[in-house]
Amino acid sequence: MTSGKPPAGADKPPATSSKPPATSDKPAAGLPRRRQRLSDQETEQRMLAAALGMVHRAGLTVSLDHISFEDVIREAGVSRSAVYRRWPYKDLFFSDLLKELAKGSSPAIAGTNPRAVTAVNRILLERLDWLTDPGRRMALAGEALRQSALAEFETFHESPEWRTYFALHATFLSLPDGDLRDDVQTALTTAERALITGLATSYERVTQLLGLRLRPQHGAGFTTIAGLASALIRGLVLMAPTNPAVATERFDANPFGAPEQASWSPPALGMASVVLSHLEPDPEVEFDEQRLATVREAIERGDWAKG
Structure with a gap:
């Protein structure tokens, strides 16, 4: 169901940087606003919920290849570092997503x-x-x-x-x-x-x-x-x-x-x-x-x- 080997670089946590993420929101005053830190459990719930919504909108077909890991992170509104802490490899996330889909709980x-x-x-x-x-x-x-x-x-x-x-x-x-x-x-x-x-x-x-x-x-x-x-x-x-x-x-x-x-x-x-x-x-x-x-x-x- 999942794709085989993850693309180069996609299976490792991103390199740390002193700069704020490019997508960070900024208040009117122009000062950077720190993203609210979520617990690992909240990160997991948001990621799975976002991915479930994307799958249900597009359909599963015969694989999850049409679901982008980066798009899920963006839609879930969580930090990449928290996601990679929970799932060091993207295939681990898609495995959890398959199990969530199989529950038929929507x-x-x-x-x-x-x-x-x-x-x-x-x-x-x-x-x-x-x-x-x-x-x-x-x-x-x-x-x-x-x-x-x-x-x-x-x-x-x-x-x-x-x-x-x-x-x-x-x-x-x-x-x-x-x-x-x-x-x-x-x-x-x-x-x-x-x-x-x-x-x-x-x-x-x-x-x-x-x-x-x-x-x-x-x-x-x-x-x-x-x-x-x-x-x-x-x-x-x-x-x-x-x-x-x-x-x-x-x-x-x-x-x-x-x-x-x-x-x-x-x-x-x-x-x-x-x-x-x-x-x-x-x-x-x-x-x-x-x-x-x-x-x-x-x-x-x-x-x-x-x-």
């Missing part, structure tokens, strides 16, 4: 997808009366997935943070064997576990709200289903640049017994097919006015999407 990745949550809430509230018919419960789940899957796909497709996260997954195997590769793999595994667990929890809550249950004969739990659905959407995101129809194609269909046809996208059909193949109406659940009111309140509060 709000765009670790947080709930608001577009998908809004889409699901709207669909459920508009068609709440479908719950009184066991046959239409599956159709309602299909409609919720039709909207949320497209929102999820579009978020992944448009987000530099998600593109970087996917690129890191796809290319970390190119790292040489050793501690760095092990650390990146551990960070990716931990981040993935958290993401899939959160998605599985949302699926389970919506399933219960809609009076559905897992098909006993399938044996798969919500974590497995969430992993499969996520993998499908990510695969379509990776295909989209060379197959634009994945993102743009729409077709009228009614695959899950809704009263009318609706416009489906490939991501929506794929995700709904994966998820609903594992679900069925729960024969022990009946919806009366009181239960419908309880479900409405839960949806309006967004209970199903809370961590």
